[in-house]
Amino acid sequence: MSHANPTPESQKVLFPGGNCILSPDRCRQTLRRMACQILERNDEERRILLAGVRHGGEGVARQLAHELKLLNHELVVEVTHIILDKSNPTENPVNLGVDLAPWTNGVVVVVDDVAHTGRTLLHALRPFLDTSFLRLQVAVLVDRAHKTHPIHPDYVGVSLATTLQEHIEVVQSAESFSVWLL
Numbered sequence: 001m002s003h004a005n006p007t008p009e010s011q012k013v014l015f016p017g018g019n020c021i022l023s024p025d026r027c028r029q030t031l032r033r034m035a036c037q038i039l040e041r042n043d044e045e046r047r048i049l050l051a052g053v054r055h056g057g058e059g060v061a062r063q064l065a066h067e068l069k070l071l072n073h074e075l076v077v078e079v080t081h082i083i084l085d086k087s088n089p090t091e092n093p094v095n096l097g098v099d100l101a102p103w104t105n106g107v108v109v110v111v112d113d114v115a116h117t118g119r120t121l122l123h124a125l126r127p128f129l130d131t132s133f134l135r136l137q138v139a140v141l142v143d144r145a146h147k148t149h150p151i152h153p154d155y156v157g158v159s160l161a162t163t164l165q166e167h168i169e170v171v172q173s174a175e176s177f178s179v180w181l182l
Contacts, residue, residue, distance in 0.1 A: 035067035056113030089123035118151030
C-alpha cells in the first residue's frame, strides 16, 4: 500500500479548468525573475512603490514586493492599490491608496495580473500623469497579444498569443498563484 505525501496547503491549486500555463512553482520563479529585472533597472534606488490594480494586480504587487525584499533587504518597497471601474473607466475617477507627493522623483511600478488590450492599464496610469517621477514603469504577470491601447509593459512574466475567445484566469491563494488558459 503506497502512501502519497499530502500536498501542503500553500501548494494546492484551485483547478478552474482549461490548461495550466503557470503552476504555483513556475509563478514563483516567474515573479522572482521579474523582481530581479526590476532591481536591475532600478539598481541605485532605495525605495520603490508598487501600485497594484485592484483586484488581480494587488496580489501580484504584494508577491513582487516580497521577492524584492528577499533579493535586497535594504530596499524599501511600498505596496498600494489602484481602484478603477474596469467596465467604465472614463466615467468614474481612478483612486489610489497612497499620496504620490513623497514619490516625486521616485520609482513607481504599476502592476496588474493580465494585460489584454491595455485599456485597464492605460486608465490606471491616469493619476500618475500629473506627478514627476524618476521612472514610471508597468509590470504584468501575463501579457496577451491583443493590444488596442498604447501600453507595453516593462516587465512581463509570460507573453501569450491567444485567441479573442480564450480567457486567462489567474488563481490567487494565500501564498501562491497559478495561471490558466480557458
